[in-house]
Amino acid sequence: xxxxxxxxxxxxxxxxxxxxxxxxxxxxxxxxxxxxxxxxxxxxxxxxxxxxxxxxxxxxxxxxxxxxxxxxxxxxxxxxxxxxxxxxxxxxxxxxxxxxxxxxxxxxxxxxxxxxxxxxxxxxxxxxxxxxxxxxxxxxxxxxxxxxxxxxxxxxxxxxxxxxxxxxxxxxxxxxxxxxxxxxxxxxxxxxxxxxxxxxxxxxxxxxxxxxxxxxxxxxxxxxxxxxxxxxxxxxxxxxxxxxxxxxxxxxxxxxxxxxxxxxxxxxxxxxxxxxxxxxxxxxxx
Amino acid sequence: xxxxxxxxxxxxxxxxxxxxxxxxxxxxxxxxxxxxxxxxxxxxxxxxxxxxxxxxxxxxxxxxxxxxxxxxxxxxxxxxxxxxxxxxxxxxxxxxxxxxxxxxxxxxxxxxxxxxxxxxxxxxxxxxxxxxxxxxxxxxxxxxxxxxxxxxxxxxxxxxxxxxxxxxxxxxxxxxxxxxxxxxxxxxxxxxxxxxxxxxxxxxxxxxxxxxxxxxxxxxxxxxxxxxxxxxxxxxxxxxxxxxxxxxxxxxxxxxxxxxx
Ligand SMILES: Nc1ncnc2c1ncn2[C@@H]1O[C@H](COP(=O)(O)OP(=O)(O)OP(=O)(O)O)[C@@H](O)[C@H]1O
Ligand SMILES: [Mg+2]
Numbered sequence: 001x002x003x004x005x006x007x008x009x010x011x012x013x014x015x016x017x018x019x020x021x022x023x024x025x026x027x028x029x030x031x032x033x034x035x036x037x038x039x040x041x042x043x044x045x046x047x048x049x050x051x052x053x054x055x056x057x058x059x060x061x062x063x064x065x066x067x068x069x070x071x072x073x074x075x076x077x078x079x080x081x082x083x084x085x086x087x088x089x090x091x092x093x094x095x096x097x098x099x100x101x102x103x104x105x106x107x108x109x110x111x112x113x114x115x116x117x118x119x120x121x122x123x124x125x126x127x128x129x130x131x132x133x134x135x136x137x138x139x140x141x142x143x144x145x146x147x148x149x150x151x152x153x154x155x156x157x158x159x160x161x162x163x164x165x166x167x168x169x170x171x172x173x174x175x176x177x178x179x180x181x182x183x184x185x186x187x188x189x190x191x192x193x194x195x196x197x198x199x200x201x202x203x204x205x206x207x208x209x210x211x212x213x214x215x216x217x218x219x220x221x222x223x224x225x226x227x228x229x230x231x232x233x234x235x236x237x238x239x240x241x242x243x244x245x246x247x248x249x250x251x252x253x254x255x256x257x258x259x260x261x262x263x264x265x266x267x268x269x270x271x272x273x274x275x276x277x278x279x280x281x282x283x284x285x286x
Numbered sequence: 287x288x289x290x291x292x293x294x295x296x297x298x299x300x301x302x303x304x305x306x307x308x309x310x311x312x313x314x315x316x317x318x319x320x321x322x323x324x325x326x327x328x329x330x331x332x333x334x335x336x337x338x339x340x341x342x343x344x345x346x347x348x349x350x351x352x353x354x355x356x357x358x359x360x361x362x363x364x365x366x367x368x369x370x371x372x373x374x375x376x377x378x379x380x381x382x383x384x385x386x387x388x389x390x391x392x393x394x395x396x397x398x399x400x401x402x403x404x405x406x407x408x409x410x411x412x413x414x415x416x417x418x419x420x421x422x423x424x425x426x427x428x429x430x431x432x433x434x435x436x437x438x439x440x441x442x443x444x445x446x447x448x449x450x451x452x453x454x455x456x457x458x459x460x461x462x463x464x465x466x467x468x469x470x471x472x473x474x475x476x477x478x479x480x481x482x483x484x485x486x487x488x489x490x491x492x493x494x495x496x497x498x499x500x501x502x503x504x505x506x507x508x509x510x511x512x513x514x515x516x517x518x519x520x521x522x523x524x525x526x527x528x529x530x531x532x533x534x535x536x537x538x539x540x541x542x543x544x545x546x547x
Contacts, residue, residue: 175374178344183435184364197378276377277417 094153106165131156157210164206168199289471290318295350312496321469325482328492367432375416402434
């Protein structure tokens with residue numbers, strides 16, 4: 001990745017067209033936007049080709065241009081912004097409560113032997129009941145409401161999070177705990193200063209997994225509970241046979257998840273576990 | 287004054303899976319005076335680490351007592367600072383953690399931390415995370431961390447074992463320099479005879495498992511010491527050869543007659 005930029009020989013070489021192209025490519029790919037969007041270019045091109053050549057019937061498969069038109073149309077009408085904010089509000093509630101419940105529960109189960117003995121069978125049992133399997137009864141209890149959707153998202157997030165925290169705490173090297181103890185830290189300080197940061201790589205992984213599940217649960221819940229939201233939009237569009245809206249919904253999901261990762265999760269990890277050299281630093285996405 | 291007093295220490299490990307019992311330490315008794323550097327040597331698996339872990343309070347003994355400054359200790363505490371073989375630095379910390387645990391105010395803490403980093407030759411590295419340091423530097427930092435905390439006894443378990451020979455030599459010399467300057471009380475585990483003789487005032491030689499103290503060898507070499515000069519002394523070789531003989535003799539014949547001290 002490191003470009004040999006100096007040396008007379010090198011400078012002479014840049015004059016040949018191939019060298020010049022390589023330098024240009026390197027300069028372009030260094031910017032964030034290109035790195036982020038670059039991998040999508042061939043996919044969009046393939047997609048566009050498939051649509052242009054009518055590999056599939058046009059009624060089932062629309063090209064990027066149709067989706068873009070649909071996007072602008074729905075933005076102008078205010079439908080998409082409205083649905084988006086509905087989905088994001090539900091997600092925010094779900095994630096908020098999910099983390100608020102999952103993290104303390106995870107650390108409690110990890111730290112206390114009796115809490116573990118008490119809850120482990122329950123955890124395994126309830127984890128087995130898929131999130132969507134709760135929807136029928138949740139709708140009976142809470143109706144087609146924000147509470148119902150939040151419940152399902154929280155439910156999906158909590159279990160992977162608890163399991164991740166437990167395995168994270170188990171991974172903290174015994175020597176670090178010992179070192180802290182013989183530096184004079186009491187049990188509480190050991191927890192705050194050693195166990196929590198030591199478990200962070202696994203916890204960050206758990207949050208990522210949990211959010212991914214929660215995100216999917218949201219869409220599924222919207223499809224079934226269906227009054228508004230991106231998931232509802234897609235399913236409703238299918239009903240009336242508007243394929244471009246379905247495509248648009250799928251793209252919106254991908255973009256939103258990417259944004260959440262790039263804006264929240266990745267910077268957090270960069271500032272903590274990567275800064276501390278606790279995980280291999282991945283160069284992608286910078 | 288006696289800083290560390292070990293008497294009748296014994297340890298039997300029970301395998302929680304098979305129920306097998308292993309007597310790691312038979313009966314170990316020795317003392318470390320204040321400001322003294324004492325090493326413990328013995329065949330691999332004879333229980334050196336176990337002795338250190340019991341003193342540190344990480345492992346509970348089956349019998350015997352550990353006294354620090356005349357008081358029986360139980361569990362880990364800041365009076366016994368430990369330098370670990372693989373340094374056990376906190377990946378997420380840059381500054382003096384132990385000092386904060388002691389409740390020393392931040393400004394003073396920084397002062398103490400910088401002073402000790404300088405002492406071990408790490409001036410200018412105060413804002414680095416451990417993964418940004420070399421193996422030798424990490425070990426220096428491990429020493430600084432403990433020194434800064436001013437424990438009654440400093441416990442070191444083969445701190446230089448996983449470091450290349452050249453760096454190890456330098457670390458040994460620097461440790462001697464710091465010791466001669468500060469005179470902390472040190473209990474040092476090693477399996478390197480030259481290292482033990484070079485660093486120590488006395489060397490505790492253990493027999494095979496179940497280990498007993500075979501002999502406590504006094505190292506009466508002048509200080510300050512440096513590697514070239516000290517190891518060239520005829521007395522140095524004499525002591526080292528004596529310990530080598532003790533260790534190889536203890537090999538197959540073991541029994542109560544080996545107990546000394
Ligand atoms: N946690 C444990 N459970 C069971 N047996 C153990 C445990 N720790 C150590 N032992 C046993 O106790 C004996 C002494 O181990 P110890 O690590 O103290 O030896 P050592 O002298 O430090 O060896 P080395 O020079 O190889 O570091 C060994 O036989 C080992 O197998
Ligand atoms: Mg050992």
